Amino acid sequence: MRNLENIPDDLDMELMSFLQAGIPIEADPYREISEKLGLSRQEIISRLKKLHEGGIIRRLGASIVPSKLGYEANGMVVCEISSDKISQVGEYIASLKEITHCYERKTIPNIWNYNLFFMIHGLSKSSVKEYVSNLMKKIGINKFEILFSVKELKKASVMF
Amino acid sequence: MSLKDKVVAIVRPPDQVKELSDAIESLGGTPYVAPLIEVKPAKDQESLIRLIEDTASGRLDIIAFMSQNGVRQTFESAKNAGLETSFKDHIKKITLISIGPKTKHELEKIGFSNVKLPEEYSSFGLIKLLEKTDLKGKRIGLPRAKGVDDTLRVSLEKFGAKVMEAEAYEVKETSNIPLVNNLIRDLISEKIDVIAFTSPSTVRSLIENTRKFSDLEKVKASLRKIVIASIGTTTKKVLEEFGFEVQVTPSEFTVKALAKEIESYFEKINNLTNLKGLDKLDFKILEALQFDFPFVERPWDYIAEKIGIDSQNLLSRVKRLIEFGIIRKIGGFPNLKKIGFTASTLVGVKVQQEKLEEITNIINDCNSVSHNYLREHKYNLWFTITAKDSNEIQNIIKSVKNFGISDEDILNLPAIKSFKTDVRFTLL
Numbered sequence: 001m002r003n004l005e006n007i008p009d010d011l012d013m014e015l016m017s018f019l020q021a022g023i024p025i026e027a028d029p030y031r032e033i034s035e036k037l038g039l040s041r042q043e044i045i046s047r048l049k050k051l052h053e054g055g056i057i058r059r060l061g062a063s064i065v066p067s068k069l070g071y072e073a074n075g076m077v078v079c080e081i082s083s084d085k086i087s088q089v090g091e092y093i094a095s096l097k098e099i100t101h102c103y104e105r106k107t108i109p110n111i112w113n114y115n116l117f118f119m120i121h122g123l124s125k126s127s128v129k130e131y132v133s134n135l136m137k138k139i140g141i142n143k144f145e146i147l148f149s150v151k152e153l154k155k156a157s158v159m160f
Numbered sequence: 161m162s163l164k165d166k167v168v169a170i171v172r173p174p175d176q177v178k179e180l181s182d183a184i185e186s187l188g189g190t191p192y193v194a195p196l197i198e199v200k201p202a203k204d205q206e207s208l209i210r211l212i213e214d215t216a217s218g219r220l221d222i223i224a225f226m227s228q229n230g231v232r233q234t235f236e237s238a239k240n241a242g243l244e245t246s247f248k249d250h251i252k253k254i255t256l257i258s259i260g261p262k263t264k265h266e267l268e269k270i271g272f273s274n275v276k277l278p279e280e281y282s283s284f285g286l287i288k289l290l291e292k293t294d295l296k297g298k299r300i301g302l303p304r305a306k307g308v309d310d311t312l313r314v315s316l317e318k319f320g321a322k323v324m325e326a327e328a329y330e331v332k333e334t335s336n337i338p339l340v341n342n343l344i345r346d347l348i349s350e351k352i353d354v355i356a357f358t359s360p361s362t363v364r365s366l367i368e369n370t371r372k373f374s375d376l377e378k379v380k381a382s383l384r385k386i387v388i389a390s391i392g393t394t395t396k397k398v399l400e401e402f403g404f405e406v407q408v409t410p411s412e413f414t415v416k417a418l419a420k421e422i423e424s425y426f427e428k429i430n431n432l433t434n435l436k437g438l439d440k441l442d443f444k445i446l447e448a449l450q451f452d453f454p455f456v457e458r459p460w461d462y463i464a465e466k467i468g469i470d471s472q473n474l475l476s477r478v479k480r481l482i483e484f485g486i487i488r489k490i491g492g493f494p495n496l497k498k499i500g501f502t503a504s505t506l507v508g509v510k511v512q513q514e515k516l517e518e519i520t521n522i523i524n525d526c527n528s529v530s531h532n533y534l535r536e537h538k539y540n541l542w543f544t545i546t547a548k549d550s551n552e553i554q555n556i557i558k559s560v561k562n563f564g565i566s567d568e569d570i571l572n573l574p575a576i577k578s579f580k581t582d583v584r585f586t587l588l
Contacts, residue, residue, distance in 0.1 A: 008499060016499070019492030025478050027460055027471055041457040048492075049455045058493040061453030063583050064446060068486045070431045071585075076535065076542065087577075094580035102579040105506065112571050117506070121585065123431060147535040147542070154524045154532035157489065158496060158546050 008056060011037055015047055019057070020157050066121040067152075073122045077132055078114035079144035086116060089139055093118050098131065114145070162427045163189030169343065169355040171196040171362045176228070179262075180356065183419035192352055194343040196365035198334050199229050202306055202327040205237060211301050211326035212238045215254075216246040220324070223301040224257040224286060231258075231266040233329040234303040259286055260414065281413045282392055283312045296320035303328035305361075333365040340369045347382050348374075354387040354408075354422055358415070360398040367402060380404070387425065391418050436484055441469065445477055449490060450584045493583070496546050503550040508539040509560060510569035516541070519563055528552050539571060 008016065018033045030041045039047070051057045066074065081089050086104055093116070094102040102118040122128035125148055136144050168184045169192045170177055181191035202208060212234070214220055225231050238247040248271070256272055258264035260281035267275050278285030290300075299322045302312065306327040313323045334340060343366075346352050357363050370379045380403065388406050390396040392413035396406045408425050410417035432438050444467050454462045464474040481487045496504070511519055516534075523529050523543055532543035545553050557572060 013499075016492065016494055020494070022489050022491045023459070025460075025475055025482070025490070027458065027475070029459065030457060045455055045457055051492075052455060054498070055495055056498045058495055058581075059453065060455065060459075060492050061451070061584075062446065062449035062490045063488045063493070064450065064486055064585050065488050066585055068484060070435050074533075076533075090577065090579040097586040099580065100583055100585060101581060103506075103575040104577040104579070105573040105575050108571060108573075111568055112508075112573065115576075117573075118580075123428070145537070147537045147539075149533045149535050150540075151534040152532075153520050153534055153541075154529060154543070155488075156530055157491075158501065158528070158530050 008051065011039065012047060012051060012056075015044065016051070016057070019048075019060070023060070070123055071121040073125045073128045074149040075120050075122070075125075075128045075132065075146040076149070077118050077120060077144060077146050079116050079136065079141050080113050081116050081141060083115075089141075090116060092139070093135075096135075098122075114143070162423050162430060163187040166190065166353040166426060167192050167351060168422065169194055169347075169352045170358075171343075171355065171366070172358045173197055173199050175199075176358075180358070180415045180419060183416055184422075187419060187423045189354075189422075192343075192346070194339055195336070196334055196340070196343075196362045196369070197359070198332050200330050200332060201233050201236065202330050204327060207324075207326040208234065208237050208303060208328050209241055211303060211324055212241060212243055212247050214299075214324065215250050215301060216243045218250055218253075219299060220250070220254055220301045221298045222255040222257065222290070222321075223251060223303075224259070224290075225263050225267065226259045226283075226286075226302065226304050228263050228266045229305070230303045230328045231263060231270075234326075235270060237328070257286065257289065259283075262414070282394065283315075286312065287315050290316065290321075291319055297322065299324065302326065306330040331359075331361045333361075333368055337373070341373055344370060344374045344379060347379060347386065350382065350385060352386055354389055355383070356389040356391070356418060356422065357395050357399060358391045358418075360395050363395065363398045363402065387422070389418060389422050389425075391415070436486070441467070442477060442481065445474065446481065446486070447586075449478070449487070453490075500548050501546050503548065503553055504544065504546045505553055505572055505574040506542065506544050507557065507560075508537075508571040508573065509541040509565060510539050511541045511565070515563050519560060519565075522559055522563075523556070526556055529556070539569075 014037055015033070023029050024032065030044050034041050034044055048057065090102055090104055093099055098120055100119045100121065104115055105117055107113050107115050120128055120132065122131065129146065132146055163184060166189045168189050170180050171194055172180065173195050177193050177195070181193060184191045215223060235244070238244045251272065255276065256267065256274060257276045258267055259278065261277065264275045264277055276289065278289040280288065295316065297320060300316055301324050303326045306329070313325055316323050347355070367376070370376050383404060387408060388399060388404055389408035390399055390406045391410070393409065396409050399406050408421050410421040432443065448463050448467060452463065452466065453459060456462050460474055461471050464471040467474070478487070509519070519541065520532065523532055528545050528547040529543050530546055532541070534540060535542050545556055547553060553572070557570060560570060
């Protein structure tokens with residue numbers, strides 16, 4: 001019996017770590033895990049769907065590496081926005097296809113006043129600078145900085 | 161000049177071609193002019209004359225023009241009705257709005273200086289502009305094209321405005337049949353690289369004419385091979401309703417921005433093609449793997465069919481994209497919060513060059529650190545922690561501080577709200 005609260009059981013967690021390791025590039029990708037867990041492919045799919053509906057799996061699919069596609073400039077943009085406007089601005093920025101992450105974060109008075117963070121990838125630093133300064137002008141933000149990445153030191157999936 | 165060797169079909173009425181055609185040429189492209197629509201004065205002038213009379217006798221508070229054609233036809237009709245002077249005089253006393261810069265320019269040419277513009281050049285932008293003021297009981301005149309939908313009127317009426325829509329002109333499918341047939345022929349033979357739609361009526365005209373004179377399915381299939389550009393979201397929506405995939409839509413709805421956006425589309429394509437010999441099919445695969453990976457037993461078959469290739473071809477292309485390092489992983493993206501990883505934060509540290517390697521090693525050794533970047537800033541090291549227990553975060557911060565990093569030089573910045581966590585990346 002599956003529990004009623006949609007809390008993932010052990011088999012679900014096995015499926016989650018299977019997904020973390022990667023879906024095999026084979027015509028029948030769920031064959032091995034199906035044998036290993038003793039679940040039919042149908043049962044696997046219905047469990048995955050349930051995990052998706054429960055918001056435990058955001059999506060299936062690929063993550064790609066922008067720099068390998070020539071999108072060399074990776075900028076973390078930090079800006080200072082008054083608290084009454086941050087939700088509206090955050091939603092707007094999140095809706096732009098060029099932006100991959102957008103968060104409101106805690107500030108540290110007098111040391112770090114930037115409260116909105118978002119990530120952008122571009123073909124060059126200058127194109128990112130131009131895009132961001134136009135965006136900031138449009139929204140009416142004066143205090144912002146772009147922190148370009150110099151080197152990726154670690155990028156890993158959390159394992160469980 | 162990245163539109164070199166590219167033929168861009170422009171389908172607006174003849175008198176509106178020049179600006180887009182100049183912009184395409186200045187970027188090195190070749191304009192292909194094939195007007196799919198014609199603009200004519202409204203046959204039935206009644207509503208327009210009534211609007212002109214009401215304005216001329218001071219019974220209007222706001223007048224908003226939606227296009228250059230609207231301006232031209234309205235003033236032409238005012239002149240014909242012998243009301244030009246009083247019409248103009250009264251417009252100067254009320255709020256005058258133009259949907260975009262071109263229409264504004266048209267108004268300025270005939271002597272108006274106080275023309276208001278919305279932030280976004282669309283009906284939506286217009287509503288945003290107007291809703292800032294109290295519209296209750298305000299009489300708003302809208303000289304427009306015949307047959308436009310009533311969204312704008314209904315929205316304004318919701319704010320209590322009295323809206324007077326007038327038919328200023330009619331947009332008709334072109335009656336130039338040879339021209340249409342040539343366009344269809346050149347689309348099918350792929351002599352055209354881009355087709356730029358500048359209004360819903362240009363889309364409808366192409367569809368209707370194709371139905372009449374050619375094979376719609378064949379033309380649709382050929383349009384899949386060329387780049388479809390749309391000036392704005394309304395036109396894009398209409399294209400999508402007809403089953404077309406729109407590759408280019410500028411964020412500002414002007415002709416110049418459209419030309420720029422077409423250029424930048426090809427810049428990106430060229431860049432990607434030069435890089436690794438990738439082709440359009442690879443981009444489609446990357447797009448589908450990020451946005452359309454299905455929950456089915458045989459996902460690869462599903463994607464292959466969707467893209468229109470066989471599964472073996474798809475699998476070997478995917479493997480190649482993985483080898484190139486373009487695809488990092490194909491799997492599931494868990495919401496870590498929901499499986500117990502409730503503690504997370506972003507940490508920024510000011511690290512001196514000589515300590516960088518040691519500190520990086522310590523940080524990267526922690527399983528709970530998923531990303532770590534060196535960035536151009538006085539706070540130069542930025543990493544994220546995702547853990548089951550907030551003590552873990554404190555421990556990592558403590559171990560960094562042990563290298564002589566002061567409190568002020570290490571920022572612990574947990575998220576308060578997440579607006580977007582998606583790692584999907586739109587290529588084009």
